[in-house]
Structures are given as C-alpha cells and as structure tokens.
Amino acid sequence: VLASSQTTSIDGKKRLLIIDNVDLMSNIRDVIKLIKETKNPIILTANDIRDRKLREIRNLCESINVRRPTPQLIVKILKRICSLEAIYAEEVALKKIAENAKGDVRAAINDLETIAKNRKRITMEDTIILEYRDRKAEIYQVLGTILMKKNIKQAITIMWNLDMELDSCEMWIDENLPYVYSDKEDLARAYYYLSRADIFLGRITSRQYWGFMRYASSLMSAGVSLSKRGKIKYKTFQFPKYFLNLSKTKKARDIKKRIGKKMAKKLHTSSKTIISQYIPLFKVLLNQGKISRDFLSKEYDLTPDEIDFIEES
Template sequence: MDWVEKYRPQRLQDVVGNSGAVRQMYEWARDWSRQKKPLVLYGKPGIGKTSSAHALANDMNWEVVELNASDQRTKSALERVAGAGSTTASLSGATRKLILLDEADNLHGQADRGGAKAIVEIIAAARQPIILIANDYYALSRDLKAATEPVQFRALQARSIVPRLRQICAAERMACDPVALDEIANRAGGDMRAAVNMLYAAAIGKEHLTAEDLHTSAKDERSTIFELVGGAYKGLRDADLLRMAVQVEDTPDAVEQWLEGSIDHMPDSASRAKGYACLSRADEFIGRTYRRQYYTLWRYASAIMLIGVADAAGAHGVHGRILPPARWQKMGTSKKQKAVRGGLARKLSGMTHIPEDALREDFFTAISIIVEQDPATYVREFQLDADELALLIHDRAMATKVVKDVAKEEKAKEKKISGKEKPSGKGRKTRDNDPPGDDSGDVQQDLPPGQATLF
C-alpha cells in the first residue's frame, strides 16, 4: 500500500493545516439539518479536501456514498446513486449517509450531460448531508454556487508539512535527515499528497534518507495553462516559456486562444497591437500544421506567440483573473440554448401532438406569445424550468422568478395537504358515498394524462 492511502487522516484532528475550514466542516455536521446548505470544499489538489470529508464522516459515524470523475455522471446516474442515497437512510447502522461528489467542477461534456442541473435538484430534495469537492470554485455553475456553502482549503505551508513527514518516517522506522524533509516540503508547493509521494519514492529500499536521495522523487512539475499565460505576461525568460509550453496539456491553438483572451491585460493599445500581430503570425503556422499534418511547425507557433506576447507585454503582468477566451463561453451558451430549444420542442410536441419540425417552424412564435400572457400557468401545465421559460418569454430574470414562485406554491400546497389530519371515519359520511360534485357546484372533467390545454 502506498503511503498516501496508508497514512490518510482518519479523524479531523489528524488533518494537517486548514484549521478554519476543518472547524467550519465540524460545526456544519455537528447540528446538521435539512435546512442547511451542502458544503463545497474547494482549493488546489492534494491539500486534504477529500481526506477531510472522509475524516468528518468517521467522526460523525456517517456512511459515505461517493461519486468521482471516473464515474458516469449523467443526470440519470446521479439521480440513481446520489439521489437515492440522499433520500434514504443507511442500512449499515450509520447515523446518516454523507453524499460526496468529487471534482464537481469537472461536470462537462457528453458524459456529464445534465449533471450540474441534477445536482441542484438532488440538493433541493436531499434528506442526507451532501459535500461537493472542487478545485476551481469559479467553474461551478451559478445555480450550484447559490445552493451551497463554500469552504476554502488553502495550500499548506512547508513548516506544517514537515512534522507530518517526520511522523511517517517514525512509523516506518526510517531515519530521515531534517534537510531532506525540509527539501521535500518546499518542493511540494503546499501539496501534502505530493510530499508524501515524494517521501515514499525516495525511501524505497532505504533505511536512512538523505537530501541526495531526492533526485528521483521530484514532484511532477507539469505547468498549467494559467502559469504559462501568467508567465508570458510577466516576462519570463524565453527558455522558461518554451519549456512550460511543452509541459502544458493544451495544444498550441488552445494556448493561442488563452493568450488572446487575456490581451486586455496589456498596458496600452500599442502593446495590444503588437501582441495581436504575434498571435496572427503564430496562427499562420498553426493553420499550416493542420493543412500539412506537419506538427513540427507547432514549435514555431509556440515560440512566436509566447515570446512575442511576452515582449509586447513588457513584464507588465496580469492584473486580474486569467479567463478562458470569450468565444468559448459564447459557443457554450449557444450550444446550451440549442439543447434547451430541442428539449422544449420535444416536450411540447408530445403534449400538443404537433410534429417537432412543424412546431418549431410554425407554432413557436404563437406559443411564446400565449405563454407570455400567463407564464405561471404554463410553467405548471408544461412543467417548464427557468431555461425553457426564458426561451419562450425572452426574459431570464422574470423566468427565474416565475419558476421559483411556482415551486414555492407547489411546496406550500404539499405541506398543507400533508399537514391535514385524516378524519377518524366515525360518525362521518364517507367520501365514497358522496355524490360527485357535492363540494362544488361545477363538475370539472379531467383531461387525459399528457393532454395540454394550450389550444
């Protein structure tokens, strides 16, 4: 067993660092109720988010139901696993079940279609505590952030990592030089998991660990796109930029778009013009790469765009957040609207018995005008969500308010019905013997299931 798993914290008191976040988790769990929002633990990888969640479950005698990025996280899969787990009691004798969704900021693509929306719906109906884990809090959807309470985990300081490494060495009965432990802690960059892995790699087959043994245990120094873009605008050396370009997972065409997305951080218009010229020249090499399938040209594209942008920025730096290219957001919005429109067309087609193509081409405008007159009624009738209603009435704020108001009304009705006491039946005329329509003067004929009242 590797040491990361072997020495994973079993209790909250064993978690290294982030005492404020750990205290916030414990206070949340100590008097948990359905009125409390789920937690989102966020921060860079390897600093104890998942371990803290499991340690909390152990302290509270909770069973853990976990989903991570390797699982299929479609809406149906989430409702089947996390949804059922959040509304049913534990069979193992645990007091509660903790629903743990790891890498919640990575709900994207075909495999996770509908996942973010499903989580919000699961949260609304949950009867068990839920914890979400994310590396990037800002990558979560707006609805998901509104439905949860954030808990930030910060990178660990080297002086907090060293005592834990010393404990592991003592448990393994291995002598370690203090200089070696300090070196590991500094190399880890606040990542406890990386520090333990480096210690494990360096200690294999040894009874005494020295600083000279650490050359094989260096942390994976792969750069991120944020470090590469930030480095270009801060004016890092040419050799460092080209080395980082090889290490990032993004291809040069994606790097070019990230650099373009941050071009507004340039100090003046002349610098921006110079930066755009370099990106334009690099784009020519990227185009030739794909046309000729000669990927050696990528190195020229990388050199032109990175060194050129660094020269244009003049080490001005990035004053603000590094964001993905704006066109990506527009493309994502367009794709989402297309999916919402297609889903709404299928729903209305089934309820009105109008073919989808005819409905989209001939009836969509008419339906929109009708729905605008009384949106709340059609939210109930067609079971519309905020996205679908906004598509019909072209007002996102109003659509969100109407859907929330309808949901509150339905919840109040359910609560009122469930709160009524059932009559004892003694000295009371049964409902079965009452003639139909006695309670009201009008006789209302129910529509067949699925029949709409639009036309």
C-alpha cells in the same frame, strides 16, 4: 446523486455525499434542490466560495475555510510514510521536501517517492534533484518557454508548474503555434505531438486513468518545443478563439439546454438526444407547416424565444 441523498446504506446508516468543485458546476439550481431535499449529510468543496452564483448555497451551508497544510504538518505525514515503508530519512531532508511543495501534500509525497526510489535512506544531499515549484506559473510564461525556446527540461518543468487544466493549455498552444512557427515542417511536427497529447487526454477521460497525464504533458511541452528547426516569429500571444466563441454562443447553448429539458420530460428521452435529433426534426416540421408554433408552446411549454431558436437553428 438525488437518489443517494434520500436513502441509507445497507446497514441503515446515513450516507455521506461529497460534491467536488461546486463553483465550476453549471447546474447550481440542482445542487440547491439537492441540499434542501437531502436526508443525508453533504460536503461541498469549492475553489472560490465568494463566487456570486454560490450566494444561496452559502446561506444553506456552514462554511469551513480549509487552509494549505503547513510544512510542519507535511513533515509529519512524510515521516509516517517513511515509517510504514521502513525508510530512514533525515529530518532536514523531509523539511526540504515539505518546503519545496509549497503546501501541496500530493507534490510532497510524489517528491518523496521520487527520491526514495531504490533507496532505504534519504539524506539532504538526495534532495538536490528537487526544484522549486512555482504554483503560479502563467500561461504566457509557459508559451514563451515551449514555443520560443528549445529546452526539454524547462518545457516539462514549467508545464508541470502551470496551474491550469491540460486541455485548456492545449487550446492556448494550438491557437498560437501558427503565429510563432514559420516553417511548415516545424508546424506539422508540432501539431503531430499536440495531436498525440490530445489522444492521451481523451484516454484519461474514457479510461479514468490519470497516469496518462504525464504523457500528454510531455508531448505538448517537450514534443512541441523540440519540433522547431527553422526560425520562429516573435508575436504577441493570442487568446484562444475557442473560448471567445464559447462566450459568444452562450445564449444559444442556454436556450438549447432549456428546450432539451422541457422536451425530454414529454418525450421520455435525454436532453442530449433532444438537442441532436429532435430540434432539427421540429425545425423541418415547422418550416413545412406540419406543426404550429402554438402546438410547441402548449405541448412542450416552450417560450417564443425557444420556438424562434428551433425555427432558425
């Protein structure tokens, strides 16, 4: 990205750089450096511009608040699509789709596609298949529906409405399954479907094909929900230990990253390689007296805390 910020396109025109969800990024200092040094315009998007770590970025950028599209605007978009696809749609039907989407243009287009399948005419009666999208479905509601009930439609629908990444939802289900499912066979079936969902989530990343999301969502919702045959236990849902452990190990992970960056410059390799291969190596060398703490400090500019981490890791 830094290289792109300094160069023009083939025809000599400036490039437009877009960085999405900057508030979710960990390397904010790099973004700030990019903004200060860029020769090309940059657009940053964020879910929460008031985030404390974006304070300096706010001072360097012009803020534009993008509001949710109104139903009227969504209707115009849907009309244009219908015109391009030679589909006749009643005005009231398009309004129904737009209102149902609650400001989500993509959801409205998906609903239009669903209704218009194998049709060249859309009426108000055709919109009956639509259901209200609760954009704020809570994870506890999702867990209650999937783990406590046995209804495919409800499980799939509430999972679709959940405003949370699927991999995070997977963690919640994984954490709470043993507390709710008392039968071992039920638990085995549920984890089978959850593991299959995890495979599809991995394929989304490796193949960059988001169509797999529908399979992952269905497997971890309907699949897990229908796995139960025996009795269930009514327990208070637990916060995933994985996230708790991440918060506890944040300091150690930050030190690892700092060591990785410092050593990577000197050893001409990636920070990831430093963390996985060189830190264990230097630990052995330190413990055997092959190298000294002073050597690490002078050669790699490591602080006492960072050297302690290598020694004790």
